[in-house]
Amino acid sequence: MSIELWTWNTPNGRKISVALEEMGLPYTVRPVDITQGAQFDPEFLAFSPNNRIPAIRDPNGPDGAPITVFESGAILVYLGAKTGMFWPADLRRQVPVLEWLMWQMGGFGPMPGQVHHFLQVADEQDRRYGLARYSKETRRLYGVADRRLAQVEFFAGEISIADFAIVGWVWRHERHQVDLAEFPHVRRWYEAMMARPGTRRGFEVALS
Template sequence: MIDVYSWATPNGHKVHIMLEECGYQLDRDWRAIPIDIGKGDQFTPAFLKISPNNKIPAITDPNGPDGKPIHLFESGAILLYLAAKTGRFLPSSTRAKYEVLQWLMFQMGGFGPMLGQNHHFRLYAPQKIDYAIERYTNEAKRLYGVLDRQLATNRYIAGNQYTIADIAIFPWTNRWEKQGIDITEFPHFKRWFESIGQRPAVKRGMQVLTDLRKPSFDATANELLFGASQYKKR
């Protein structure tokens, strides 16, 4: 059974969705082990052994590539690992594979981090900084425009096949309304978003651990996530 150390966040949901899409069933083939980032679980020595960057998600697979257990952190690396393990959602041809990987890198290097900053300054920052809100809202709109143009001529993010690129990007778009986005301005993205959201495995994956997540962060959680605790030497 694969252990998934996770929380109900976009990066966590990526892995939850991937496992369900690959035919792994929660509590039969994989376990969701909650790492409550609002309580500081991500800083415990046990978790840091698996995820040295103190970020979720991370996994432990007792049946690694060489028959030995493997520990992995970084959601993009986990998606690639599961794609290789199952032979699903990453094309085998060199050209198609790299077309998918460029969009995975788009999410990992730009789309996710920029939307993370958007969320922070719009929803969580203790002070409302107009410059930061405007900057990251405009960047979010630009990035949604990139997706919309790509989806104008492609059924899925990287072409006509559903891949890890779609799995990586979808959870980050689930709260588009809180990112200052008007989804009607991006009709091709809207079509894709609504289609992906109807997939049974996506629905299951997006629900994992959501019953444990609080609707908002309290002062303790804010300090752990955004204050000095984040930068302590460990």
């Protein structure tokens, strides 16, 4: 039986489809139409209590029994630990993976997400204020990523689940009103990621 991926076509959803493709795990997509409020359906809330996508249901959990996991970062750690892929066994090597995964979860996701929101706000004053605030922080975060990638090929040194987390958001750089030409190391990394067959399939699979 394959993993069920409950998701929608968003950066957070794409993180998991990319990881599943890169890891070669069989999965089926269960679309959760967040534009129609499907994230509030009781069946979904039963294992994703924060009513956010993505979530997974794995019929072959660690002890052979089914398990559900919500929150994209937790899902990535689970899948990495399950397969032993893109998740180092050594604690020291895990640390940078977790650092950059948490960097994405805590900043490089929420901040660009606010840019997405304020671009659609009707009130001009509110829109200007929101974009001034969150675009500045989003660009700062791109700068953090660019400086890191000037030193290493991938965020944790070697390719890891942290890259899968981050690529879902860089995928939306145009919606962030960010030109990757201004962040050449991010652009180099992004192009390398998108050239990977597994990552490419993760973006091509229909999630909605």
